[in-house]
Amino acid sequence: xxxxxxxxxxxxxxxxxxxxxxxxxxxxxxxxxxxxxxxxxxxxxxxxxxxxxxxxxxxxxxxxxxxxxxxxxxxxxxxxxxxxxxxxxxxxxxxxxxxxxxxxxxxxxxxxxxxxxxxxxxxxxxxxxxxxxxxxxxxxxxxxxxxxxxxxxxxxxxxxxxxxxxxxxxxxxxxxxxxxxxxxxxxxxxxxxxxxxxxxxxxxxxxxxxxxxxxxxxxxxxxxxxxxxxxxxxxxxxxxxxxxxxxxxxxxxxxxxxxxxxxxxxxxxxxxxxxxxxxxxxxxxxxxxxxxxxxxxxxxxxxxxx
Numbered sequence: 001x002x003x004x005x006x007x008x009x010x011x012x013x014x015x016x017x018x019x020x021x022x023x024x025x026x027x028x029x030x031x032x033x034x035x036x037x038x039x040x041x042x043x044x045x046x047x048x049x050x051x052x053x054x055x056x057x058x059x060x061x062x063x064x065x066x067x068x069x070x071x072x073x074x075x076x077x078x079x080x081x082x083x084x085x086x087x088x089x090x091x092x093x094x095x096x097x098x099x100x101x102x103x104x105x106x107x108x109x110x111x112x113x114x115x116x117x118x119x120x121x122x123x124x125x126x127x128x129x130x131x132x133x134x135x136x137x138x139x140x141x142x143x144x145x146x147x148x149x150x151x152x153x154x155x156x157x158x159x160x161x162x163x164x165x166x167x168x169x170x171x172x173x174x175x176x177x178x179x180x181x182x183x184x185x186x187x188x189x190x191x192x193x194x195x196x197x198x199x200x201x202x203x204x205x206x207x208x209x210x211x212x213x214x215x216x217x218x219x220x221x222x223x224x225x226x227x228x229x230x231x232x233x234x235x236x237x238x239x240x241x242x243x244x245x246x247x248x249x250x251x252x253x254x255x256x257x258x259x260x261x262x263x264x265x266x267x268x269x270x271x272x273x274x275x276x277x278x279x280x281x282x283x284x285x286x287x288x289x290x291x292x293x294x295x296x297x298x299x300x301x302x303x304x305x306x
Contacts, residue, residue: 002029003062004153004185005050010059012045019045021209023059027187027202032179034196035189036296037206043189044083046206047157050187051081064152081155086142090131094122094141097130098148107149116144120174136167140174147178154178156188160195168192172199197292207300220295228261228268230275231283235259238280245274257283 005027012020020042027033035043048054050061052068061068063075088097098113117123120140125133133141139159146154156175160168176199178184190196196203197217205213232238235253242248242261248271250262261271264287272285 003027004029004064005187006062007046007050008060008062010046010049010061011057012042012049012054013057018209020049020056023209023211024214025204025211026214027185029185030179030183031201032175032186032188032199033202033204034200035187035204035206036191036193036196037189038191038300041206042209043206044157045209047081047083047155047187047189051079051083051155052076053083077149078151079153079155080146080149080151081157082142082146082159083155083157086138086145088130088138088141091129093127093129094125094133094144097141098145101145102148105149112148112150116148117141119147119177120144121170134167136163136170139163139167139171143171143174143178147182147184150182152183152185154184154186156186158189158191160190160192168195175199193293193296203292203295205296205299212299213295215295217292220292226264226287226289228264228266228271228285229288230259230261230271230285231257232259232275232280233257233283234280237278238275241275241278241280242271245278246271 003026005025007023007025010020010023011018023046025046035046037043045054049056050063052072064078066072066075068075089100094117095113098116099110102110102113120143122137122140122144130138130141160171163171172195175186175188179186200217202214202216204211230238235256235258238259239253242251246266248261248263248266252260254260268285268287272282275282
């Protein structure tokens with residue numbers, strides 16, 4: 001198995017405060033790797049470390065089977081990244097921005113500018129200054145700039161942040177195309193679990209600076225567990241009835257209005273009747289299948305065990 005990026009006990013501290021702790025990341029060639037975690041979990045810090053924008057306090061980073069050093073200039077010709085929002089020369093057009101980018105990258109095949117703009121579906125904008133672009137258009141132009149030099153590795157930090165639903169779908173479709181048709185390995189960070197669930201091959205879950213799990217989406221799908229989800233305005237009282245009256249032990253109170261029961265052999269109508277007969281109002285009761293969100297929340301301490 002060939003890896004594009006590997007980190008070994010990677011650590012980064014700022015003024016004595018740890019931002020990343022002992023992270024062992026493994027990104028395979030040709031996959032989309034989704035880095036998930038709440039704000040402040042360390043996702044952006046890891047990306048900046050891989051890009052040599054930050055220096056690790058401890059640990060080793062391997063890219064294309066080479067250890068990253070202060071003089072690893074050749075490695076960065078094989079990769080590109082967008083950290084936070086892409087920045088452009090606002091008064092120039094998209095084509096002029098890409099032309100300028102090719103100049104300072106030493107990339108001389110200018111015919112690829114048109115191809116890159118078509119790839120990200122930026123058309124009929126020849127005379128339009130970038131300052132007049134929407135956020136979604138700027139994100140797509142950023143990706144065009146990132147892929148014009150044909151990188152083997154693309155690193156994107158929250159690329160759908162702030163986009164409307166249509167913009168999110170467009171970016172998702174574009175990333176899938178870059179990965180499947182162009183063979184680009186993609187590392188993408190996000191807090192939008194539903195989007196990552198649809199495109200990622202592997203998930204890395206960050207929490208408080210630690211990589212708490214690294215798992216394939218295939219494994220998550222194959223090991224999906226069914227559960228019964230109850231919505232009620234009296235979750236605490238319902239939990240007492242489940243335990244004392246129905247003798248159900250394997251359940252979790254997620255919040256003040258939601259309970260999940262993992263003993264799915266118990267008929268829903270029996271649960272419903274018992275709760276209602278004990279004056280517990282039920283808004284809904286349904287059988288569902290565990291998702292990436294459930295896996296994620298279980299790792300970062302979401303919900304409340306009973």
